[in-house]
Amino acid sequence: VVPLSTASRDPSFINRMKKTKKNVAVFYGSQTGTAEEFAGRLARDCIRYGLKGFAVDPEECEMEELTRMGEVESSFALFCLATYGEGDPTDNAQEFFDWLQEDHDLSELRYAVFGLGNKTYEHFNAMGIFVDKRLEEMGAVRLCTAGMGDDDANIEEDFVTWRETLWPAVCEHFGIESVGEEGVMRQYTLEKHEDINQNEIFTGEPTRLNSLTQQKPPYDAKNPYMSSVKVNRELHKGGDRSCMHIEFDISGSRIRYEAGDHVAVYATNDPSMVEEIAHLLNVNLDEVFTLNNVDDEAAKKHPFPCPTTYRTALLHYVDITHPPRTNVLHDIIDYASDPKDREFLTRITASAGKKEFAEWVTESHRDILQILKDLPSLKPPLDHLCELLPRLHARYYSISSSPKEHPERIHITAVLVDYHSKIDRRIKGVATNWLATKIPNGPDGPRVPIYVRKSPFRLPFKTTTPVIMIGPGTGLAPFRGFIQERHHAKAEGKPIGDTVLFSGCRKKSEDYIYQEELEGYEGDGTLSQLNMAFSRDQAQKVYVQHLIKQKSESVWNLLNDGAHLYVCGDARHMAHDVDMVLHEIVEKNGNMTQSQAKDFIKGLRNKGRYACDVWS
Numbered sequence: 001v002v003p004l005s006t007a008s009r010d011p012s013f014i015n016r017m018k019k020t021k022k023n024v025a026v027f028y029g030s031q032t033g034t035a036e037e038f039a040g041r042l043a044r045d046c047i048r049y050g051l052k053g054f055a056v057d058p059e060e061c062e063m064e065e066l067t068r069m070g071e072v073e074s075s076f077a078l079f080c081l082a083t084y085g086e087g088d089p090t091d092n093a094q095e096f097f098d099w100l101q102e103d104h105d106l107s108e109l110r111y112a113v114f115g116l117g118n119k120t121y122e123h124f125n126a127m128g129i130f131v132d133k134r135l136e137e138m139g140a141v142r143l144c145t146a147g148m149g150d151d152d153a154n155i156e157e158d159f160v161t162w163r164e165t166l167w168p169a170v171c172e173h174f175g176i177e178s179v180g181e182e183g184v185m186r187q188y189t190l191e192k193h194e195d196i197n198q199n200e201i202f203t204g205e206p207t208r209l210n211s212l213t214q215q216k217p218p219y220d221a222k223n224p225y226m227s228s229v230k231v232n233r234e235l236h237k238g239g240d241r242s243c244m245h246i247e248f249d250i251s252g253s254r255i256r257y258e259a260g261d262h263v264a265v266y267a268t269n270d271p272s273m274v275e276e277i278a279h280l281l282n283v284n285l286d287e288v289f290t291l292n293n294v295d296d297e298a299a300k301k302h303p304f305p306c307p308t309t310y311r312t313a314l315l316h317y318v319d320i321t322h323p324p325r326t327n328v329l330h331d332i333i334d335y336a337s338d339p340k341d342r343e344f345l346t347r348i349t350a351s352a353g354k355k356e357f358a359e360w361v362t363e364s365h366r367d368i369l370q371i372l373k374d375l376p377s378l379k380p381p382l383d384h385l386c387e388l389l390p391r392l393h394a395r396y397y398s399i400s401s402s403p404k405e406h407p408e409r410i411h412i413t414a415v416l417v418d419y420h421s422k423i424d425r426r427i428k429g430v431a432t433n434w435l436a437t438k439i440p441n442g443p444d445g446p447r448v449p450i451y452v453r454k455s456p457f458r459l460p461f462k463t464t465t466p467v468i469m470i471g472p473g474t475g476l477a478p479f480r481g482f483i484q485e486r487h488h489a490k491a492e493g494k495p496i497g498d499t500v501l502f503s504g505c506r507k508k509s510e511d512y513i514y515q516e517e518l519e520g521y522e523g524d525g526t527l528s529q530l531n532m533a534f535s536r537d538q539a540q541k542v543y544v545q546h547l548i549k550q551k552s553e554s555v556w557n558l559l560n561d562g563a564h565l566y567v568c569g570d571a572r573h574m575a576h577d578v579d580m581v582l583h584e585i586v587e588k589n590g591n592m593t594q595s596q597a598k599d600f601i602k603g604l605r606n607k608g609r610y611a612c613d614v615w616s
């Protein structure tokens with residue numbers, strides 16, 4: 001079995017460029033694969049201009065060689081860089097980011113940047129913006145204006161639009177022209193296995209063969225732990241939504257976690273969707289195959305662990321529920337036998353068809369199955385579809401327990417994603433709907449692959465430091481862990497500082513999660529304030545930011561006493577509105593001007609006293 005990535009690869013990307021006559025290095029900073037996918041597409045674009053490109057993981061090569069780009073004739077570098085957290089780089093771009101803090105001579109480098117971000121975050125595209133500026137400062141030549149992808153709107157469209165400015169700029173700079181038309185180029189070739197040993201076939205392992213059946217610590221993203229689900233219960237008392245309290249058993253696994261960490265869950269797609277796709281495309285799901293990269297130099301030999309069956313690929317490895325990106329539909333146009341379907345797909349995947357694509361695919365939430373149903377003459381080979389669809393990624397949940405009180409369990413608190421879209425299509429979240437089926441059924445329970453991801457979201461070191469925690473809905477999750485932590489310290493006789501919670505839900509009688517626990521903590525003095533906003537229990541909507549405003553004075557006094565502030569939950573509205581109210585409080589109660597208040601809050605952030613764990 002060929003490993004997914006070759007560990008012994010030459011870390012010198014310049015050597016690799018020279019050896020394989022490549023002239024375009026496409027670096028990606030990616031956490032969930034979007035930037036990596038875009039980098040792969042840019043590398044493939046190169047062929048059209050008589051160039052040779054390859055996608056490179058900055059973590060796996062010596063980025064200081066950017067100073068030596070002149071050694072490769074007519075070369076340039078492209079960067080697809082996502083931003084995370086509070087304007088941070090992705091894990092695989094952290095070292096590159098650190099390297100950029102020092103001065104280097106980059107006058108031999110020509111480059112262009114596409115940033116991936118989301119406008120609902122305060123530090124929109126901070127990493128892309130930083131790298132674009134920093135490379136220029138160090139003497140590198142910018143080939144075109146940086147692209148700023150917004151994942152809150154349509155990042156695919158942003159990418160395609162930017163690419164339409166990139167290639168003409170490259171052509172002009174190097175005096176080259178497009179050499180071929182826009183044919184579809186496959187990145188992988190199909191290999192079928194008629195006669196293969198069953199133990200050599202991947203059955204859902206994220207990286208290593210048999211890692212899910214022959215379990216060995218330490219556990220991480222490449223080697224998740226098959227944890228037994230011990231509890232899965234409903235937290236809502238009424239209403240039409242569902243929120244699950246789930247407990248994963250980690251006893252004997254040597255997994256350690258801290259309150260504030262995340263747990264990643266590898267979920268499986270809905271088997272009935274998989275069956276339907278196979279039926280429409282007339283494929284035997286148990287057929288065993290491998291997809292091999294046509295580029296021998298590529299870091300990724302296969303798009304996902306191979307050899308495997310189509311069933312495993314569709315259940316575990318590819319994302320079949322998100323509406324596909326433009327390139328997926330573009331690359332399968334020729335598989336439609338009806339000229340009307342071909343015309344339609346050509347129109348909506350062209351740059352002039354962006355609006356129609358957005359309406360018909362993205363906004364209508366059409367997944368690949370729905371598209372195959374709506375265009376009955378479209379019959380792409382399943383292996384090509386598997387190549388084009390993005391990887392199904394692990395989903396992260398804020399852990400809602402403390403290891404001090406639950407050393408052998410990891411708790412999560414998850415709302416079931418199941419609703420009807422504007423045009424009445426049912427939207428079901430992959431992971432939460434799969435978790436909903438994981439009901440304990442005996443001593444060994446159903447098992448779920450998990451691993452713990454460390455987070456910087458931490459209680460202050462001293463138990464006496466006051467904390468203000470703001471987390472409505474499932475934003476309460478990490479704070480349940482924090483409160484357990486303080487409860488434990490208190491039980492041990494340690495003094496604890498003010499512990500203030502602002503949380504909320506729609507109706508007290510329906511979706512007030514962990515009500516008894518929270519009231520218990522208020523009663524025994526663990527919580528010094530329990531502020532709950534019930535948005536729909538009265539004529540006027542009441543949210544956490546309103547309660548924070550009502551408690552302005554107390555919040556201000558706590559901040560003056562050195563309190564740490566935490567916000568968790570919805571980034572789009574809540575975190576933003578809370579931030580505004582905090583600015584108002586500091587301005588008014590601290591007698592400051594607007595800009596002084598801004599600096600004060602910035603100071604809190606810099607000192608690690610204002611932390612966010614938000615999502616959108």
Ligand code: FMN
Nearest residue numbers: 030031032033034035082084085117118121124125
């Ligand atoms: N985008 C920003 O512009 N600024 C941020 O601070 C930011 N933080 C994020 C935090 C989380 C937990 C997540 C899930 C996304 C965040 N994003 C932020 C958006 C991502 O950068 C964006 O979705 C990007 O397309 C992801 O690229 P990737 O799939 O290559 O990792």
